[in-house]
Amino acid sequence: MPEPERRDINIFKTRGKKTPGEIKLILLVLAGWLLAIVGIQFFIYLLEINYSELLLEELTFFNLPVHFWLTGQFLPLWFIVLCVVFNFWMDRHADRSLDGSLRFRVRSSKKMEE
Amino acid sequence: MVDVTVKMIPLAMVVGIFLLFIISGLRTGKKQAVEYGFGGGHSGKIGIGAAIASNWMSAASFLGMAGMFYLKGYYAMAFVVGWTGGYVLLLVLMATQIRRFGKYSAPDFVGYRYESATARTLAALISILIAVIYITAQFKGIALLVSWLFGIAYAPSVIIGASLVVGFVVISGTMGVARNQRLSYFVLIIAFILPLMLLTRKLGYFWLLPQFGYGEAIAELHSQFDFSWSEPFAKNTLYSWLALCFTLMFGTAGLPHVLSRFYMAPGMRDARWGVVWGLFFIALIYWSAPAYGVLGRLFEARSGIPFSTDPASADMIVLTAASYGGLPLWVAGLLAAGGMSAAFSTVAALLLTGSASFSYDIYPRLIRKNASEHDKLFAAKGFFLLLSLVSMFFALHSGRMMIAEIAALAFALAGNTIFPAFLLGIWWKRANSTGVIAGMASGLFITFAPLLAGSSSTLGALLPLTSSAFLGAPVVVCIMMVVSLFSAPPSTEITSFLNRTVHNNPEE
Numbered sequence: 173m174p175e176p177e178r179r180d181i182n183i184f185k186t187r188g189k190k191t192p193g194e195i196k197l198i199l200l201v202l203a204g205w206l207l208a209i210v211g212i213q214f215f216i217y218l219l220e221i222n223y224s225e226l227l228l229e230e231l232t233f234f235n236l237p238v239h240f241w242l243t244g245q246f247l248p249l250w251f252i253v254l255c256v257v258f259n260f261w262m263d264r265h266a267d268r269s270l271d272g273s274l275r276f277r278v279r280s281s282k283k284m285e286e
Numbered sequence: 287m288v289d290v291t292v293k294m295i296p297l298a299m300v301v302g303i304f305l306l307f308i309i310s311g312l313r314t315g316k317k318q319a320v321e322y323g324f325g326g327g328h329s330g331k332i333g334i335g336a337a338i339a340s341n342w343m344s345a346a347s348f349l350g351m352a353g354m355f356y357l358k359g360y361y362a363m364a365f366v367v368g369w370t371g372g373y374v375l376l377l378v379l380m381a382t383q384i385r386r387f388g389k390y391s392a393p394d395f396v397g398y399r400y401e402s403a404t405a406r407t408l409a410a411l412i413s414i415l416i417a418v419i420y421i422t423a424q425f426k427g428i429a430l431l432v433s434w435l436f437g438i439a440y441a442p443s444v445i446i447g448a449s450l451v452v453g454f455v456v457i458s459g460t461m462g463v464a465r466n467q468r469l470s471y472f473v474l475i476i477a478f479i480l481p482l483m484l485l486t487r488k489l490g491y492f493w494l495l496p497q498f499g500y501g502e503a504i505a506e507l508h509s510q511f512d513f514s515w516s517e518p519f520a521k522n523t524l525y526s527w528l529a530l531c532f533t534l535m536f537g538t539a540g541l542p543h544v545l546s547r548f549y550m551a552p553g554m555r556d557a558r559w560g561v562v563w564g565l566f567f568i569a570l571i572y573w574s575a576p577a578y579g580v581l582g583r584l585f586e587a588r589s590g591i592p593f594s595t596d597p598a599s600a601d602m603i604v605l606t607a608a609s610y611g612g613l614p615l616w617v618a619g620l621l622a623a624g625g626m627s628a629a630f631s632t633v634a635a636l637l638l639t640g641s642a643s644f645s646y647d648i649y650p651r652l653i654r655k656n657a658s659e660h661d662k663l664f665a666a667k668g669f670f671l672l673l674s675l676v677s678m679f680f681a682l683h684s685g686r687m688m689i690a691e692i693a694a695l696a697f698a699l700a701g702n703t704i705f706p707a708f709l710l711g712i713w714w715k716r717a718n719s720t721g722v723i724a725g726m727a728s729g730l731f732i733t734f735a736p737l738l739a740g741s742s743s744t745l746g747a748l749l750p751l752t753s754s755a756f757l758g759a760p761v762v763v764c765i766m767m768v769v770s771l772f773s774a775p776p777s778t779e780i781t782s783f784l785n786r787t788v789h790n791n792p793e794e
Contacts, residue, residue, distance in 0.1 A: 197378075198378045198379065201374065201378050202374075202375075202378065205371060205374045205375075209367060209371060209528075209531065210528065213524060213527060213528060214524075216518055216519075217518075217519055217524045220516075220517060220518060220519055220520075228516040228517070228518070229508055229514060229515075229516040232501060232505075234498045234501070235492065235498045235499065235500075235501030235502060236498060236500075236501035236504070237501070237504060237515065237516060239360065239516075239518050240360070240363070240501070240504070240515070240576070243360075243363040243366070243367060244363050244366050244572075244573065244576055245497065245498075245573060247366075247367050247370070247371070248366065248367070248370040248371075248565075248569040248572060248573065249569070251370050251371055251373065251374050251565060251569075252562065252565055252566055252569065254374055255373065255374060255377050255561060255562045255565060256562055258377060258378055258558075259377075259555075259558050259559055259562055262382075262558060263555065266554070266555075
């Protein structure tokens with residue numbers, strides 16, 4: 173007797189109907205998270221080594237030197253945005269799954285009546 | 287030099303805040319099943335978020351971060367990013383899955399997922415070690431505040447502070463005071479933001495949003511006093527910044543007392559949205575913390591006070607900025623009360639979880655095999671006192687380490703051990719007990735190897751004591767994977783449980 177297929181839980185290799193969309197979203201959020209942190213620091217580093225320190229002193233945004241604003245204000249805000257996007261997607265996904273299961277129940281109950 | 291006068295108004299405010307917590311805790315205790323929601327309508331996700339933020343806020347956030355800014359400038363931004371970015375990892379990789387897993391502590395999770403009593407015991411030992419380091423940081427913060435309030439030296443302040451915490455935990459444990467975490471957060475946020483608004487208003491800056499208003503202080507420091515913040519990576523390299531930042535993020539997603547928040551959320555959506563609200567509430571504090579460091583420097587420069595490199599003075603910059611700024615003493619009292627409550631609630635949670643880990647995971651497994659419930663309770667009480675004494679000892683001998691640096695060491699340990707164990711435990715079904723034991727043991731070694739090797743060695747440069755998880759966590763993940771692949775796979779029961787319950791995949 174052939175062994176039934178065993179589904180893997182592996183973030184890089186998923187199977188099954190429910191998880192691939194979720195995994196894609198997780199990878200997208202993690203990519204946005206990583207690129208923002210490392211990218212902004214490299215940008216600031218390049219500004220520091222390629223231009224005079226005056227640029228970082230005078231380049232201000234919302235009253236703050238640009239490196240202070242990008243790292244201290246924008247990044248935490250960006251993390252909140254990423255989390256909100258993730259949660260909205262997960263909520264929609266959960267609602268759709270719930271709708272599907274409800275439709276299934278209604279149809280099956282109609283069949284029973286027939 | 288210690289100012290030897292007792293500061294009566296701030297002392298009265300500290301006592302008042304703690305009385306408020308005790309009274310509201312007693313009211314909550316009487317309501318029992320009725321949920322205590324601050325502001326009436328704020329229950330549910332916002333309430334969970336406030337509880338997450340309150341549980342998170344410690345002396346390291348309230349005092350230590352501003353101190354790091356004062357002393358190390360832009361390098362301290364790694365704390366802001368690390369301690370907020372870690373919540374993204376927690377949310378997308380762990381929050382829902384941990385909630386579905388249904389275990390109530392990190393050792394419980396490790397023991398069940400990896401089907402190993404040894405792994406469970408090792409996880410419990412690591413959790414206790416993390417608690418000791420984290421409590422040491424809190425004791426240091428409490429001692430500095432006690433020293434400021436009573437005008438006494440640091441060493442007796444540690445002993446008095448630790449005794450006060452132990453007394454408070456006994457009261458809160460018996461009266462249910464620890465339940466009012468949401469109230470605690472709103473007290474903390476007011477205690478932190480209001481003095482900052484008053485300071486920026488006094489300076490004539492944009493005081494409604496002091497998180498932006500302090501930019502003018504940076505410009506003034508540069509133009510008037512030739513003090514520049516514009517060379518972010520001059521003293522600390524880009525590598526050391528990223529290493530600290532990622533260590534704090536991995537540690538955030540591996541701290542046992544942070545993870546335990548998700549076991550208790552009433553549902554999946556509550557767990558997820560609670561993280562977002564918690565992150566927002568935490569960010570409110572972290573957007574503001576750099577301002578205290580910058581304003582402290584500005585006031586010193588204006589008064590002609592030379593810049594101090596003393597870590598203890600830097601850790602108190604939140605209070606000294608308020609006093610240099612000429613604010614009334616009650617404002618400094620508000621800050622002291624906020625710092626005290628942040629440190630006390632963190633210590634209370636860590637002492638209770640540490641002693642529970644000992645009495646349920648170590649005592650009946652390693653010390654007394656047939657321990658009764660009464661024996662375990664007795665062991666928990668004894669270990670509670672022992673944990674306090676050990677942490678007090680380390681706080682007395684913490685040397686020149688700052689509060690935030692000691693806390694960062696706890697994050698490095700969590701990032702090198704618990705984080706990989708949870709990450710692969712949830713996302714890689716092939717991870718097994720041999721792998722996790724090898725991984726956590728390697729993580730322990732990686733965390734403390736820089737202490738043995740010294741900071742000037744190559745190992746010390748690659749794995750700085752407070753930032754070792756940047757390289758350490760990926761190395762531990764690799765070790766866990768290799769060892770797991772070379773040993774027997776986990777049982778079909780646990781892989782099926784992961785597929786069906788933890789990942790909600792009914793097609794199995």
